[in-house]
Amino acid sequence: MRTKIIALLILIGCLPFNPLNSQNLIADPGFENWTGNLPWNPGSLSELPDWYEANGTSDYHNQSPLLQGSNLTGLEDCPTGQGNTWCGLPFEGEGVLGCWKGNGPDGSREWAGTELLEPMVAGGCYKISFWIQNKKDNPNQLLVTNQWGMFFNHTQIPFFNPNLANYATMSDHWVACEQIIDGSDWIKVEFDYQASEDFAYAYIGYMGDFSTSSYEIYNDDYLLGPYVWIDEVIVERIDPQLTLTEDLSICLGESVTLEAASNFPINWEDTNNGLTSRTVSPEQTTTYYVQTLDSTLCSVRDSIVVTVIGDQVIDFAGVEICTGADPVNLDPNINTGNWSGIGIIEETTGLFDPAIAGVGEHIITYTSDTDCAENFTMNVEVTPPPIIDFAADLTEGCPPHPVAFYDLSPQAGIMYNWDFGNGLASTEPDSASTIYTAQGSYDVTLEVIFSENCKTQQTIESMVEIFDPPQAEFTTYPANPSTLSPEVLFTDASTGIITEWFWDFGNGDTSDKSSDGTVYPDPGIFDVLLKVTSVNGCQDSIIHQVQVQSIVNFYVPNVFSPNDDGIHDLFEIYTVGPLENYKMTVFNRWGGIVFQSKDISSPWDGNLPNGDKAETGVYTYSIEYTYKGFTPSESFSGVKMGDIMVLR
Incomplete structure (x- = not known):
C-alpha cells in the first residue's frame, strides 16, 4: 500500500495551542476594587471605581471586616431556604453584586454598568460567563426567573428605558440565560456572543421581555421580585484559526495523511478525536470535517475532500450540446490525462468547443496518465x-x-440576457424594458440560455432610433426692467427645428409665438417658462427669472405755510420705493441747520430748534437716503437737494 503524506509543520508552529490567551474585558470582574468608604451594607456602586448604576440601584455587598472610615458589616454564611438577601458569601473574593427584578411585565430592573477595557470588534466572537446565586430561595415564597444576562451598548447609560423596552428589536445587543436561577447554590452561566457593533459598555442584570421569560412568582405584589447575587464576570474575545490540508486525489487503495492546525482544540467529526494528524484510506470520495471548539457560533468548521479515482471503467452518459454554447469541460473532476477528438481545444483539461466541432455526433477519447x-x-x-x-x-x-421588448422565441429558455445598446442590460424573462436618454441609433441583442450547454443570441441592428431633442433657450430685453420701464420683450433662442412655442410670462400672460412681450406693472421676481416642440415632436423647456426693480421717486413740495390753518402746514416728503435709511436736513440762507429728521413720517412744522417760528423766506433742504433693493448688491444710496419756501 502506498501512502501520501501532506506536511504542515510550519503552519503548526505558527498556530500554537493557547486557548487561554484572551483578555477579560471587564476591569473588575469580582467587584473587589472597593474604596472602603461605603456607609452601610449593602451599599450603592458609587464606591466601585469600575462599576456604576446603569439602571435602578444595584447593591454592593462586601464581607471585609470593618475598615477605618467604614461601617460595613462583614457578610457571613447564612441558612439556605429562608429567602435571605443580606447574608451569604461571594463565590470568590470579598465583593459581590446584588440585582433585583421587579414583579410583573413593567417591573423595574437593576443594572450595573461598566466600560469595557477595549471596545468589542464588530463580528468578533466572545465567551461570556458569570456566577449567579438566587437569594429568594424560600421554597414557600419563590421569586425566581431566568433571563439574567448582559447587554452591550455604545453609551454609558442605556439610550432607552430598560424597564419598558421591546428587547426583541435589540436582540443583537444582549444575551441571557434560559435556565431559571433558583435554589441556593452558585451557578455558572456561559454564553457565546458575536458582537454586531463595536460596543464599549456592558450592563449586567435582568434582560429581555418579561413575556418571553420563565418564572415562579408566589405573589403578584409589584414591590416583590427576584433578587440575585452576581460574581466573577468574564467577557473574552476568542478568534479560532484553522488550517487544513488542501483537497486532494488518491487512487483506490492508497492512503493519505491529513493535517490540521489550530490555536484551539480541534475535533475530527467522523472519529470524534482531537489529533492534529491522521492517516486515512477511503474507498470512495470522502469529505472529512474538522471543527475548532464546540458547535457554537464562535467555532470554525472546514473540510478536506479526498477524491478517490477508481480502477473501474467509467461509464459516461452522452452529453448533448448546441453550437451556440460556450466551451465546456467534459469532466471537470478529472485533472490528469490526455483528451482527443474533434472540438477539443485543451488536451489536458478536456475543454470542448461545440462551435469548432460543428453539428453532429463526436467521439471524444480520454487517456489517463495514472495507474488507477x-x-x-x-x-x-x-x-x-x-x-x-x-x-x-x-x-x-x-x-x-421608454421601450419594452418581448421575447418571441418558439422555445422557452431558462435564462435571458438583454443588451439594450445603451449601456444597460436585463435578465428578465419574456419581456424587459429600458429608457433611452440620449439621441442615437441603438443595436439590441437578446441571448437565450436553454440549458447548461446550449445558448444562442440574436442582434437587431439600429432597432431603436432616438431623435435629437431641442434645447430651449430665450433672451430678454431690457435685461433689467423696472416699474418705470415695465415692458419686456422675450425672443426664442432655442436650438433645433422648432415648430411650436408656449410662453408663460409668470404674470398671468401666455403666448404661442416665437417671440413676444408682456408688461410687468408691479415689481418682483417672475418665473418665465418657454416650452418648445421640435419637428419630431420632442419637447424641452426652460425657466428664467425676470426681476422687475422698483425705482425710488421723491415727491417734495416747494412751498408750505405753517400758519395752523390746516392747509399745507407741514413740509412733508413722499416717496415711491422702499428705503432703508433716511435723513432730511433744512438749512437757512447762512447754512445753519433749522431742522433735521431721520423719520420720513416726522415732517418739519416750520419751527426752529429753539421753538421760534421760522421767518418767511427760502430755505434749502438735503435728503440723504438708501434704496433697498431685492438683494444687497442692488441697494444704493443717494442725496436729493432743493429749496423750500416758507410763507406765513
Missing part, C-alpha cells in the same frame, strides 16, 4: 441552436424614451 484510471470514450452530440426572435413596442421617440 482507465481510458474511456464519450459520445458528444452537437445540435443546431434553437431559433430566437424578439420585438419592441415603440422603437423611436424622444429622450427620455
